[in-house]
Amino acid sequence: MSTSLLYHAWGVRGYVYQRGEFVDGGLVVHLRQEEGWRCAVCESRQVLGRGTVERRFKTVPIGHRPVTLVLPVQRVQCQVCGAVRQVEVQFADVRRSYTKAFERYALELCRIATIQDAARHLGVSWDTVKDIEKRYLRRVFGKPVLRHLRVIAIDELYLGKTGRFITIVLDLESGAIVFVGDGKGGEALLPFWKRLRRAGATIAAVAMDMSPAYAAAVAEHLPKAAVIFDHFHVIKLFNEKLSDLRRDLYHEATDALHKQILKGTRWLLLKRPENLDHGKHEAKRLQDALTLNQPLATAYYLREDLSQFWEQPDKATAAHFLQDWINRPLTSGVRMLKQFAKTLASRRCGLLAYYDFRLTTAKLEGTNRKIRTLQSRAYGYRDKEFFTLKLYALHQTKYALVG
Numbered sequence: 525m526s527t528s529l530l531y532h533a534w535g536v537r538g539y540v541y542q543r544g545e546f547v548d549g550g551l552v553v554h555l556r557q558e559e560g561w562r563c564a565v566c567e568s569r570q571v572l573g574r575g576t577v578e579r580r581f582k583t584v585p586i587g588h589r590p591v592t593l594v595l596p597v598q599r600v601q602c603q604v605c606g607a608v609r610q611v612e613v614q615f616a617d618v619r620r621s622y623t624k625a626f627e628r629y630a631l632e633l634c635r636i637a638t639i640q641d642a643a644r645h646l647g648v649s650w651d652t653v654k655d656i657e658k659r660y661l662r663r664v665f666g667k668p669v670l671r672h673l674r675v676i677a678i679d680e681l682y683l684g685k686t687g688r689f690i691t692i693v694l695d696l697e698s699g700a701i702v703f704v705g706d707g708k709g710g711e712a713l714l715p716f717w718k719r720l721r722r723a724g725a726t727i728a729a730v731a732m733d734m735s736p737a738y739a740a741a742v743a744e745h746l747p748k749a750a751v752i753f754d755h756f757h758v759i760k761l762f763n764e765k766l767s768d769l770r771r772d773l774y775h776e777a778t779d780a781l782h783k784q785i786l787k788g789t790r791w792l793l794l795k796r797p798e799n800l801d802h803g804k805h806e807a808k809r810l811q812d813a814l815t816l817n818q819p820l821a822t823a824y825y826l827r828e829d830l831s832q833f834w835e836q837p838d839k840a841t842a843a844h845f846l847q848d849w850i851n852r853p854l855t856s857g858v859r860m861l862k863q864f865a866k867t868l869a870s871r872r873c874g875l876l877a878y879y880d881f882r883l884t885t886a887k888l889e890g891t892n893r894k895i896r897t898l899q900s901r902a903y904g905y906r907d908k909e910f911f912t913l914k915l916y917a918l919h920q921t922k923y924a925l926v927g
């Protein structure tokens with residue numbers, strides 16, 4: 525085997541090919557290191573040989589055949605610093621049983637396959653591939669840069685499988701998650717304020733939901749930043765209330781047919797009208813449920829109208845629009861809608877602040893979608909740091925695959 529092939533296929537340079545053999549369907553390549561040893565500690569060349577240790581390294585497979593490199597690694601005694609160590613292996617990191625080329629290949633696979641698939645293809649454990657990915661993520665995304673932050677969103681997230689909450693901070697300009705805090709509410713953000721101060725960032729606006737906890741935290745730590753109750757968060761809250769209303773109506777319904785029609789409409793109510801699947805008669809089923817239930821219909825159409833609040837030409841028009849909207853539920857006789865209108869009335873300032881920045885929450889919505897995909901995978905929950913790193917890397921990730 526030529527030296528050039530060793531180098532281009534597996535990144536091995538400075539070693540001599542001895543022989544190759546097939547063992548259990550895999551290729552085993554024996555290498556030898558030429559002399560010219562150095563001390564691994566101080567790099568001195570004044571060393572004496574102290575025997576060899578045979579080490580085996582997995583490297584990039586050929587097709588589905590695994591390839592193992594076998595190298596007797598020289599041990600040397602250094603005459604300068606006195607250390608007795610194995611000399612450095614150029615093509616593998618210290619203490620790793622695979623080559624750097626293998627590591628790069630595993631990372632490439634992780635982009636298009638699940639850890640499990642990558643591990644199966646490479647013939648290594650799930651943990652080995654996860655460790656490779658984790659070390660890479662730590663190196664590249666371990667310390668999010670906060671200095672340039674200007675417009676951020678704060679969001680709380682429920683991790684269903686573990687029953688715990690996390691709070692994330694998103695850079696609305698780049699779409700990157702820049703902080704992941706334990707729990708929800710102001711407490712979860714304390715480490716973030718500290719890092720933000722150290723970075724010297726100037727935050728102009730913060731988008732968030734209408735719960736008082738985050739607003740109070742921002743008022744205390746970023747007194748000059750504008751608070752914005754954005755489209756995404758307001759509609760999300762409305763949808764939660766709408767789901768509750770549907771559930772109550774379902775339980776109150778005495779008529780069997782009535783119940784039948786309401787059943788399974790939860791997702792239809794939350795879908796945007798343009799996304800309804802006509803093949804499944806979703807529009808018709810939704811219409812039936814709305815016709816039978818006046819309160820539900822009122823709420824549904826009010827939500828559609830509320831979405832228009834973020835599409836007004838200017839702040840003054842938007843202010844009129846909001847006032848009109850707030851007045852309508854007050855006479856609707858539906859308690860949930862009245863409460864919601866009151867909430868909006870008391871948050872008027874933060875709602876209208878949108879028109880001072882016009883920030884788009886598309887990135888926030890996209891991030892939420894990606895997090896749900898990430899959550900639907902099995903990993904991440906056992907290792908908090910790994911999950912956080914995955915979140916930091918999310919804006920650069922395409923999750924086409926699930927499972």
Ligand SMILES: [Zn+2]
Pocket residue numbers: 563564565566567568602603604605606607
């Ligand atoms: Zn030395």
